[in-house]
Amino acid sequence: MSSLKLIRYGAWAAVVALAIAAGVLVTLQMTQNKGTGGLIEPLSAIGGPFELVDGNGQTVTDKDFAGKPLAIFFGFTFCPDVCPTTLSDLQGWTMALGEDADKLSFAFVSVDPERDTPDVMRDYVAAFGERVVPLTGSREQVDAVIKAYRVYAKKVPLDDGGYTMDHSAAVFLMDANNRFVGTIAYGEAEDSALKKLRRLIANASASS
Template sequence: MSALKLIRYGAWAAVAALAIAAGVIVSLQMTSNDNGGSLIEPLSAIGGPFELTNGNGEVVTDKDMTGKPSIYLFGFTFCPDVCPTTLSEMQGWIMSLGEDAGKLNYAFVSVDPERDTPDVMRDYVAAFDERIVPLTGSRDQVDAMLKAYRVYSKKVPLDDGGYTMDHSAAVYLMDADNRFVGTIAYGEAEESALKKLKRLIEKAPASS
């Protein structure tokens, strides 16, 4: 087995463990909160302030994402399968939500800012839906957000001298105060994903 395969298996094991843990928490807490409380009890260890740049070169912070719930996908434009697949699914969720789609923020955050400049991110995300905000920044800015949101990311060298990125594949769900409330797993059924998004919208403050 090649070293690259070993790295990938280890990375996906870590991602799977995160997704399973988050899924258990979401399942238990959503069940216990059917009495009309918050979507789930916020996990303060995940999330926090950030400052990045959108596809137009404008600064975007966590404050800009408050007021209504948000969904974040972390990835990179050279991603061969996970990112374009999930962005396509996100596009489908937006279409299925109809008018309610405007009650959520959507963001695609680069884990590879060296290659994912604002214009590259803008053009890439434009192929899916203009409501998905592309976010990138300096290496330090991106790393600070990845750390705050507990996102796994690792550069993996390729035999041709290039590199790819292993990273968390789940979509992060945040409430209207930009607090973590759960995830949508990679490849999760559309019906299940939409149920989570609709509940996220329903539990948001009426003003959002």
């Protein structure tokens, strides 16, 4: 087995372990709060303040998303499958939500800022509609938000001298106060994803 395959298998094993751990946390929270009507109780260990730049090179912080729930996803523009599929899913969800989509914010954060400059992010995300805010930044800024959201991201060398990125594939759901309340898994059924998004909207409306 090649060294690249060993690296990739190890990286994906870490992704699976992270997903299982996150699932356990969410399940425990849902069990503890059964019957409360909320999505789940916020898990303060995931999320937090951040400062990045959008596709126009303008500074964007977590405060710019305050007041609305946020669906935020991490990836990179050279991603062959997970990222374009998830962005396409996000586009489909917003269409299915109709006017209710205006009650949510959506963001796509690059884990590969060396290649994903603001203009590259802007042009890439534009292919999937206008609702998703493309975010990148310096290596330090991106590393900080990756750490805050407990995102797995690892550079994997390729035989041709280039590299790809292994990364967490879930969409993180944050409430209007930027508190983590759950995830939408990669490949999750549309009806399940929409149910979570509608509940996120309903909870925000009930608390406002």
